Amino acid sequence: MTEATATFGVRRHGAASVVDIQGDVTSGSEDVLMSAYESAGDAGAIVLNFSDLSYMNSGGIGLLVTLLVRANRRSQQLMAYGLSDHYRQIFELTRLDEAVSIHDSEQSALRAAGVR
Amino acid sequence: MGDVNDRTTENALDTAAAARDATYWAKAVTRLNVSEVPKGAINLNVTGKQLAGPIQGFGKMWQKTYQVRLPRERVSATDLIATWKQRFPDFWPEGNLFYGPLTGIAPGEVALLNMTLPGGMTLSTGVMVLYADEESFTLMTPQGHMFAGWITFSATERDGETVAQAQVLMRASDPIFELGLTLGGHRQEDLFWSHTLREVAAHFGEAADVDTQVVCVDKRRQWSRWSNVWHSSAIRSAGYMLGAPIRGARDLARRGRTPD
Numbered sequence: 001m002t003e004a005t006a007t008f009g010v011r012r013h014g015a016a017s018v019v020d021i022q023g024d025v026t027s028g029s030e031d032v033l034m035s036a037y038e039s040a041g042d043a044g045a046i047v048l049n050f051s052d053l054s055y056m057n058s059g060g061i062g063l064l065v066t067l068l069v070r071a072n073r074r075s076q077q078l079m080a081y082g083l084s085d086h087y088r089q090i091f092e093l094t095r096l097d098e099a100v101s102i103h104d105s106e107q108s109a110l111r112a113a114g115v116r
Numbered sequence: 117m118g119d120v121n122d123r124t125t126e127n128a129l130d131t132a133a134a135a136r137d138a139t140y141w142a143k144a145v146t147r148l149n150v151s152e153v154p155k156g157a158i159n160l161n162v163t164g165k166q167l168a169g170p171i172q173g174f175g176k177m178w179q180k181t182y183q184v185r186l187p188r189e190r191v192s193a194t195d196l197i198a199t200w201k202q203r204f205p206d207f208w209p210e211g212n213l214f215y216g217p218l219t220g221i222a223p224g225e226v227a228l229l230n231m232t233l234p235g236g237m238t239l240s241t242g243v244m245v246l247y248a249d250e251e252s253f254t255l256m257t258p259q260g261h262m263f264a265g266w267i268t269f270s271a272t273e274r275d276g277e278t279v280a281q282a283q284v285l286m287r288a289s290d291p292i293f294e295l296g297l298t299l300g301g302h303r304q305e306d307l308f309w310s311h312t313l314r315e316v317a318a319h320f321g322e323a324a325d326v327d328t329q330v331v332c333v334d335k336r337r338q339w340s341r342w343s344n345v346w347h348s349s350a351i352r353s354a355g356y357m358l359g360a361p362i363r364g365a366r367d368l369a370r371r372g373r374t375p376d
Contacts (some may be wrong), residue, residue: 025282027268054133057140058247058254058268062285067171069177069334086137089144094246094256094266099171 008036016113017043018106023051027059037067045113046071053084061094068099079109119365132191140249142224148244148258150226157215157228160356161240161349165258173264173287175294177334180284182309184317184324185277191320193271193278194250200269200316201253207315223248237357241349260347264289280316282309290345
């Protein structure tokens with residue numbers, strides 16, 4: 001539960017940074033996720049790409065809440081796309097969807113972030 | 117042929133991942149429902165309530181971590197969690213009752229909590245099991261609970277030791293609970309979970325010290341959530357207790373009118 005089994009790649013698209021998530025996101029992913037977030041820099045929006053997510057447990061959801069707090073502190077929007085139906089439901093169940101806007105595609109998320 | 121084998125392996129992995137998702141996480145619910153109220157339990161602030169996570173709370177956001185370390189030869193992480201799930205209420209401090217399902221801790225199950233507050237008032241609230249696997253389980257709070265958030269109980273094996281942990285991610289639900297936490301509530305909560313972890317360790321024959329780590333994740337209060345006070349389990353529980361004599365008199369009158 002504490003080992004990092006996820007990788008987070010960061011791509012910059014104008015005013016937004018896309019974080020590509022791969023593997024299992026658990027509480028053990030904290031250091032790698034926060035380091036990816038720091039690499040995303042001062043982007044106005046952080047877009048989380050869950051297309052290659054294998055699995056996420058409740059520790060992983062907790063990490064997203066702390067990431068959201070950091071993003072809010074910097075006045076950054078937090079967005080997500082590529083969520084499976086199951087993880088969309090988990091976002092609704094934990095009411096994370098009230099603070100993280102969910103999109104169907106990267107284009108849609110970037111458009112919402114004001115990137116053309 | 118190689119492509120076919122790769123696709124077969126990939127499909128098998130996808131199926132396994134989907135099964136894992138369905139097994140460990142609770143199904144989506146919009147409002148909580150208590151299927152059966154155990155004898156003696158008060159069910160005031162759970163049925164019909166929505167779940168409330170740290171995002172929906174009012175107060176500062178805290179992450180509190182409580183840990184005990186046991187020798188690995190005493191108990192493995194999976195055995196510790198299996199026992200913790202099965203005997204969850206047994207490890208709580210006296211006077212605090214957890215009415216869980218008879219089947220034990222399982223995703224989607226709702227448990228009632230009747231907690232004794234300083235002054236003797238009984239606070240009635242509940243939790244839902246959000247997530248449960250072999251090495252961890254998470255309870256999430258409903259609207260009106262003292263705090264909005266979740267608590268994850270987990271066990272891991274490190275350097276010949278099994279580390280049992282309770283981690284709370286929370287905000288006080290409303291301004292009254294925020295004041296209560298500031299005026300000693302945090303201390304009470306620390307004592308509560310330290311007691312619980314010491315009891316878990318004692319169950320496996322260890323007198324372990326509890327390590328406590330408290331981090332303020334967000335210093336800001338979410339003033340837009342002040343109206344959460346409407347759901348306050350403390351106010352509703354106090355109202356229920358104050359109404360007890362009236363309910364008793366009404367019951368007596370009803371019994372007097374009913375022919376034998």
